[in-house]
Every structure is written in C-alpha cells, then in structure tokens.
Amino acid sequence: MARTLFARIWDAHVVHWRDDGLCLLYVDRHYFHEGSFHAFNMLRARGLKVRRPDLSFGFGDHYAPTRARRTDAVADPEIRGIIETFEANARAAGIRAFDLADPDQGIVHVAGPELGLTQPGMTVVCGDSHTSTHGALGALAFGIGASEVAHVLATQTIWQAMPRQMRVSFTGALPAGSGAKDMALALIAAIGTGGAAGSAIEFAGPAVRALSVEARLTLCNMAIEAGARTGMVAPDEVTRAWLAGRPFTPPGWAPLASDAEAVFDAEVTLDAAAIAPMASWGTSPEEAAPLSGRVPRAEDAPDAARAAAWRHSLDYMGLSGGEAMSDIRIDRVFLGSCTNARLDDLRAAAAVLRGRRVAVPMLVSPGSSAVKRAAEAEGLDRVFADAGAAWEESGCSLCVSMNGDSVGEGQRCASTSNRNFVGRQGRGARTHLVSPASAAASALAGRLVAAEG
Amino acid sequence: MMPEPFTTFEAIAAPLDLHNVDTDQIIPARLMRRPRDERYATYGFHDLRFDAGGAKRPDFVLNRAPFDQAGILVAGRNFGVGSSREAAVYALLALGIRAVVAEGFGDIFFGNALKNGLVPVRLPGPVVEALRAGLHAAPGAWLAVDLAALLLRDAAGAAHPFTIPNFARDCLLRGVDEIGLTLTLIAEIEAFEHHLMPSRQAGAS
Numbered sequence: 001m002a003r004t005l006f007a008r009i010w011d012a013h014v015v016h017w018r019d020d021g022l023c024l025l026y027v028d029r030h031y032f033h034e035g036s037f038h039a040f041n042m043l044r045a046r047g048l049k050v051r052r053p054d055l056s057f058g059f060g061d062h063y064a065p066t067r068a069r070r071t072d073a074v075a076d077p078e079i080r081g082i083i084e085t086f087e088a089n090a091r092a093a094g095i096r097a098f099d100l101a102d103p104d105q106g107i108v109h110v111a112g113p114e115l116g117l118t119q120p121g122m123t124v125v126c127g128d129s130h131t132s133t134h135g136a137l138g139a140l141a142f143g144i145g146a147s148e149v150a151h152v153l154a155t156q157t158i159w160q161a162m163p164r165q166m167r168v169s170f171t172g173a174l175p176a177g178s179g180a181k182d183m184a185l186a187l188i189a190a191i192g193t194g195g196a197a198g199s200a201i202e203f204a205g206p207a208v209r210a211l212s213v214e215a216r217l218t219l220c221n222m223a224i225e226a227g228a229r230t231g232m233v234a235p236d237e238v239t240r241a242w243l244a245g246r247p248f249t250p251p252g253w254a255p256l257a258s259d260a261e262a263v264f265d266a267e268v269t270l271d272a273a274a275i276a277p278m279a280s281w282g283t284s285p286e287e288a289a290p291l292s293g294r295v296p297r298a299e300d301a302p303d304a305a306r307a308a309a310w311r312h313s314l315d316y317m318g319l320s321g322g323e324a325m326s327d328i329r330i331d332r333v334f335l336g337s338c339t340n341a342r343l344d345d346l347r348a349a350a351a352v353l354r355g356r357r358v359a360v361p362m363l364v365s366p367g368s369s370a371v372k373r374a375a376e377a378e379g380l381d382r383v384f385a386d387a388g389a390a391w392e393e394s395g396c397s398l399c400v401s402m403n404g405d406s407v408g409e410g411q412r413c414a415s416t417s418n419r420n421f422v423g424r425q426g427r428g429a430r431t432h433l434v435s436p437a438s439a440a441a442s443a444l445a446g447r448l449v450a451a452e453g
Numbered sequence: 454m455m456p457e458p459f460t461t462f463e464a465i466a467a468p469l470d471l472h473n474v475d476t477d478q479i480i481p482a483r484l485m486r487r488p489r490d491e492r493y494a495t496y497g498f499h500d501l502r503f504d505a506g507g508a509k510r511p512d513f514v515l516n517r518a519p520f521d522q523a524g525i526l527v528a529g530r531n532f533g534v535g536s537s538r539e540a541a542v543y544a545l546l547a548l549g550i551r552a553v554v555a556e557g558f559g560d561i562f563f564g565n566a567l568k569n570g571l572v573p574v575r576l577p578g579p580v581v582e583a584l585r586a587g588l589h590a591a592p593g594a595w596l597a598v599d600l601a602a603l604l605l606r607d608a609a610g611a612a613h614p615f616t617i618p619n620f621a622r623d624c625l626l627r628g629v630d631e632i633g634l635t636l637t638l639i640a641e642i643e644a645f646e647h648h649l650m651p652s653r654q655a656g657a658s
C-alpha cells in the first residue's frame with residue numbers, strides 16, 4: 001500500500017501497538033534544555049535511571065546569557081541556578097551536554113541539525129514545542145511535555161496516537177524578497193492557528209524543493225504555530241549536500257519520500273508566487289498581513305468571535321485597525337531564535353544593512369556558537385556592528401525573555417522569532433513577527449517595512 | 454508525580470471569555486524557572502490576575518467571587534496553545550482547577566493535562582458558548598466531569614458527551630502513570646533495540 005513519508009518513519013519505530021491505536025514509539029534522538037529540571041526531578045522521585053544516555057543530548061539555550069559566556073557571570077541567582085542544575089543533571093546521567101562553555105553550544109533546534117545529530121528517518125523528541133523544526137531533514141520530530149521527557153529518559157520511548165496527515169503544497173516560485181518565514185506566516189494567516197490541529201504536515205511542492213535546508217528548518221519550525229504536531233520535508237539531494245561532513249552525520253542513509261499515490265487526510269495548496277513579505281499585527285501568528293497592506297479593522301472580521309479576538313489584539317498592540325502596516329513605528333529589533341538565526345538568515349539581514357545605520361536598537365543573537373563563528377569568518381559581525389546593531393552570543397534571548405532580557409512595557413519590537421503572544425517578549429511588550437530581511441529593513445527605517453528589491 | 458485517581462469531579466465553574474489562551478498567559482515564562490511548589494498557585498494566569506504593581510485586577514474573572522472558588526474553567530477556542538511548558542498545567546492545578554472545557558486545545562497542553570490529572574473536556578463551539586452564557590447568568594453554578602461515563606453534566610441537568618484517549622482515561626481512573634505501564638513492556642523495548650535498530654541505522658526502510 002502506498003505510504004507517506006510520515007507513515008514510513010512511524011512504522012519503522014513502533015515498539016508496541018495497542019488495540020486502541022496508541023503506539024509506543026522508539027526514540028532515536030532526545031534533546032533537552034534547561035527546562036528539563038522538572039523531568040529529572042520526576043525521575044529522581046521515582047528512583048529511575050536514564051535508560052540510554054547515549055541517545056540524549058543537552059543544549060544550554062533558554063536561559064543562556066547573550067552578553068557573556070560564563071555561568072558564573074550570570075547575575076540573577078535563580079537563572080544561574082537553573083543553568084547549573086541543567087549541567088549537573090546531564091553530568092550525573094552521563095549525557096553529553098553542550099553547555100555555555102562548549103564551542104558547539106547553540107539553540108537546540110539550530111545546533112542539533114547543524115551538528116548532524118538530527119538525521120533523515122529518525123524519531124526526534126524534545127521538551128520544546130518547536131521540535132518540529134527537525135522535520136526539515138526528513139525526521140519525525142515531536143515537541144513533548146515534562147512528564148513525557150521523564151518517560152523518554154526512563155524508557156527511550158514515547159506513547160503517541162497517530163496524527164492526521166496533511167500535505168501543504170507550495171506551487172510556483174517564491175518572488176525575490178520573500179522567504180520561508182513569509183511562507184509560514186502566509187500559511188498560518190490562511191488556515192489559522194488551529195488549521196493543522198492534530199496533524200503532521202508534509203511540506204511539498206516546487207517552492208519547498210527550491211528552499212535551502214536552512215529555509216526548510218524555518219518553515220518546519222513554524223508548523224507548530226498552525227497547530228500541527230509536526231512538520232516535515234522529504235530529504236533529497238539538497239539535504240544530502242547540507243548534511244555531508246557534519247560531526248555526527250552517518251556515512252549513508254537511504255532515500256525517503258512519500259509514495260506518489262499516498263493519500264493524505266487533508267491537502268492545502270498555496271501559490272508561492274503570491275507570497276509577499278509579511279508581518280504579524282496582532283497577538284497570534286495567524287494575525288498577519290503583507291507589509292504592503294493595512295492592519296485589518298475588527299469590524300471587517302469574518303465572524304463575531306474573530307472580531308472580538310481582533311479587537312483584543314489590536315488593543316494590546318496599540319493599533320486601531322486600518323493603518324498602513326508600513327506606518328507602524330517600532331522601538332527595537334530582534335534578529336535571533338531557532339526560527340531565523342542561521343547563517344542564511346544573518347546573511348540576508350546583513351545584505352540589507354551593509355553600509356547603512358539602524359534607526360532603532362537592534363540585537364543580533366546567532367542561532368548557535370558555530371553560526372556565530374561562521375558569520376564572523378565572513379565579516380558579518382562587522383556589517384552589524386558598523387550598522388549600529390549589537391552582536392551578541394547565541395541563545396533564545398528575546399524570543400522568550402527567560403534569560404533576563406526583555407522588551408519594555410508598551411514597546412514595539414520587530415522580531416524574527418515565532419511567537420507574538422501577549423507578554424512573550426516581556427510584560428506588555430508588543431511583538432511583530434517578520435523575516436530577517438524585513439527585520440533589517442525595519443531597523444533602518446524605524447518602521448515595519450520590507451527590504452527593497 | 455503520580456496523579457490521584459480521578460472519577461467524578463464537581464465544582465463551581467468559571468467562564469473565561471477568551472480564545473487562543475496560550476500557555477504564556479497561563480504561566481509567564483519568567484515564573485517557570487521555579488521548581489514545582491505551592492507558589493505555583495500565584496503563577497496561574499499571573500499577568501491577567503495581577504497588574505504591574507502586584508494588585509489584583511478586579512476585571513479578571515478568577516478574581517471575582519464566586520468564580521475565585523472555581524474548580525472548572527470554561528474557555529473559548531484553542532485553549533493552551535503555544536509552548537510545551539507543563540508548568541502551565543501545574544499552575545492550573547495549584548489554582549484548584551481540575552478540568553478545562555473548551556472548543557479545542559493545544560495538542561501538547563492536552564497531553565500534558567491528562568498526564569497530571571487535569572481533564573481537558575473538548576465540546577462543540579455552540580455548547581461551550583452556551584455553557585459560558587449559563588455561568589454568566591447564574592454565577593456560582595457548578596459543572597461535573599464524570600470521567601467514567603465521559604460526560605460533562607451541568608446544573609440544568611444536561612449531560613454533554615466528550616472523548617479522551619482510552620489509555621489516558623485508564624491511567625486517570627486508576628491513578629497510575631505512563632512510565633509505570635511502559636516499564637512492564639521493557640522486554641519489547643529491548644527486543645526492538647537488539648533486532649530492529651541496526652537495520653534502521655543503515656537507512657530507513
């Protein structure tokens with residue numbers, strides 16, 4: 001029978017199948033970060049050991065300071081404590097942890113793929129919702145909660161019900177100036193944050209095939225914001241070339257794809273050629289519009305419930321509705337996060353900034369320490385510094401504001417991250433999600449704008 | 454932590470007239486670094502319940518009697534979307550909430566809730582809206598979650614059927630957790646590791 005890419009990987013990992021359809025899946029790769037302390041505590045409380053320390057890898061990212069690289073330089077004792085606990089838990093279990101001092105430290109969803117730890121055909125889990133990112137390499141990757149992390153540590157398996165399968169096809173070719181972030185925002189604006197609820201998305205079509213692995217990582221990263229369980233792209237020659245020579249890349253892996261006749265539970269098709277640079281205007285990733293357009297008015301919402309939600313969002317964002325997107329003044333810019341802080345992203349932003357000066361403060365935090373070194377090797381750090389942007393260390397930073405950095409109350413930030421939720425970047429902070437190129441152009445203009453050309 | 458057995462739970466219900474309540478709103482990220490303890494009761498919906506100075510916001514439903522005694526929340530669409538933080542569930546439980554009724558839930562939140570003894574009750578939009586309207590009209594009215602029968606009963610005597618995965622329901626009814634059950638399958642896990650993994654590493658089939 002014709003099978004999807006998803007079903008192929010799923011079937012190859014079933015350890016036990018219950019009558020009600022629930023499956024116990026073997027986990028090839030488990031990642032964790034500092035937030036894992038709840039799970040390690042649960043394990044200790046039950047007197048259980050880590051079953052396969054060789055299959056888990058830790059990354060210090062969520063609480064990582066971006067202005068210093070030493071744990072003892074972290075001023076806040078609570079934050080310092082959580083970083084130390086993470087390192088101690090990994091050490092005690094015999095797990096390799098890429099801590100702050102490690103040259104391969106980075107945001108888990110940037111560094112994992114980059115080290116070749118995420119491989120086509122694998123099952124990957126992490127106690128973090130954006131684990132879907134790893135699907136860009138043709139892996140089956142799920143975000144899980146703390147109880148599940150404890151379960152994986154103890155058993156190297158996870159219980160899952162098979163999600164619905166959805167194929168999202170992008171036809172045509174993406175116009176110059178638009179990128180994977182714009183594809184993701186356009187998709188979520190079209191189908192809503194619940195549009196892919198309970199589904200595993202396979203991204204397909206010529207516009208996806210044409211994307212670099214880094215751009216595919218961005219697209220799969222945002223799948224979760226459409227409500228999906230995960231996102232994935234069939235691995236191909238682009239994947240093979242990108243993975244070649246990375247520290248943990250295996251010598252060989254077989255091709256893997258959905259059969260041509262495979263049937264999906266749902267199909268969504270978008271015309272890539274019609275995707276313009278986008279930005280979010282509200283407090284949900286579905287509340288996004290082209291930068292060349294206008295902020296919608298609540299009264300124009302398709303239904304009463306949406307009108308109420310939009311009113312609420314507009315109110316929080318300090319917008320009235322109807323204004324031109326490009327008239328929205330911003331206070332600062334964040335270029336970072338597991339969505340958009342890979343080398344391609346930094347290059348795209350630097351190309352816009354080169355030889356010019358930012359009008360508002362801009363923080364640049366590379367997705368990993370390796371990305372930082374690579375960017376410095378080609379002089380991107382100088383481009384950012386000459387433009388007046390702050391070039392810092394790698395970590396989640398302003399994506400989630402756990403490391404002590406935050407956007408001030410009522411301040412407006414153009415951000416390359418993935419969530420514009422109320423308070424995500426700090427209490428009362430207003431987030432506009434954009435691509436790296438648009439973030440750079442907005443930093444120059446002090447307003448939300450797309451890069452020219 | 455093993456959840457307590459859950460069979461029927463009856464409590465005052467509060468209407469939460471918000472859609473897309475994300476886990477950042479249920480517990481702000483900056484409060485999550487703390488270990489799970491009694492302080493979690495002040496973390497739940499923290500920025501909705503308290504203003505910047507720490508004073509209670511009188512307009513937030515859980516700050517008003519009788520809803521401050523609520524054990525069940527009735528929300529809108531898409532409750533618990535966003536981050537995978539299980540701390541959101543800990544915070545709700547610390548507030549005394551044992552069930553949330555909504556038109557839909559964030560996937561990971563839904564699973565996290567079940568693993569900790571918080572029952573997510575998914576019902577059709579019009580039913581959820583009617584329940585919220587009823588709670589506004591009669592503040593202090595109770596709802597009852599009957600997990601054995603998979604029914605949500607309201608004070609007017611109506612019973613609304615809902616579903617949750619069998620496995621999670623069994624665990625909840627018996628008060629056991631998944632790790633304990635999975636460890637009974639350890640021989641199958643070992644067999645998988647010995648016989649199936651090497652062939653897969655050469656390339657997925």
Ligand code: SF4
Nearest residue numbers: 130337338396399400
């Ligand atoms: S960068 Fe943001 S979204 Fe990515 S793992 Fe860190 S906190 Fe999560």
